[in-house]
Amino acid sequence: MAAKKPSIREVAAYAGVSTATVSNVFSGRKPVNDELRKSVLAAAEHLGYRIDRAASQLRSGRTRIIAVLVPDLTDTFFATIVSRLETQAFQEGYDVIVASSHDDPSVESSRLKALLSWRPAGLIAVPCSSSIPAELIEIEKTLPMVLVDRVASEGAIADTVTIDNREAGEVAASHLLEHGHRDIVIAVSDLDFPPIFERAEGAASLIAERTGVRPVTLKLGSNMEMGAKTFSDWMERNAPPGAVIALTNVTTLSVLSALAEHRIAIPDKTSIVAFDDYAWMAARNTGLTAIRQPVDRIAETAWKRLELRMDKGTEAAVEPSVLKASLVVRDSVRDLGSRKPDPVGGDAEAGALAGERVLAASGQGQDIH
16 A cells, blocks of 8 residues: 655644745745755655645646756866756755757757747847757747847846956957967857857957068867867868867867877967866866856856846846856966066956966957957
8 A cells, every 4th residue: 555645734833834834935935044944945855745846836826947048068167067957956946957959950849849848937148159049039038038148238138147258358369478379270060149249359359459561360160170170171281289278078188189189288389368267177187278267156046036036027128148258377377487467356266276366358359359
């Protein structure tokens, strides 16, 4: 005979609270202080109580589900954002459903339709291209949503959360210029993405301003092996560059692979500044200097904006949130004769690894021509 399922009354009695408090913890209709919420959740876990989400939704006519769409769950950057969002949502009584577009617009369309069929209370999405998916345009006035990372603030249909990509590119370029580098190549994946274009333009414009020569920009694509071949072929026709700014994780791997194939030592022959400060970048014999995105703050800001939209509605004007990246200095940039660095300010991410210097991005962006 199957064991009797515990009731909400039993959870309330075990936790020493009212049934209304238990209901509010699981439904999120009214705020519950953190101590009581933890007590209720512990009681529910001990008794094996599980809320029937489907029945609850039918009774209330609304859902406590947040949909999250990202381009690639194998990418540490996107996986970390999902993890942080899940934590934030759980604390507020929401469940999270996640889908990946695999960087394919047709898959993105299919995954969005599947996510929306759950009738989520809100959506946080990282589009796989610079175009806003048609499915989102159709529901922009009815579903609270926030767009993250691969979006342009201008003309956005929803609140956006990005970093100041142009400034991040400038900081990477400035670091190389301050260490005497002038022969600099910029390695990008695809300039059709607004964040990548802005990073590249920020770096290229500053280098041109300081040296009088606009640097070479190489498009390596989103496949690491193909990118490595493209960079390797370029070096067959040209002398290896004195320095490289690699503007994504994949382009960083492509550049490293090509340099290794040609037995070019870092930083003795070629210096490198990477983007997206992954753990492996510090675990090398020569740690990579890298631009670090504030992943925790991106997720936190996206959640706060979504909460506000769910509470206040979708009619208010869209609002962009632009955060600062920081520079983590390791050993991959050779000093060819240091120049006095420009002033650096802002709020660097806390928790740099031992032996690192973390410099916040600073300076004003310039118009793109």
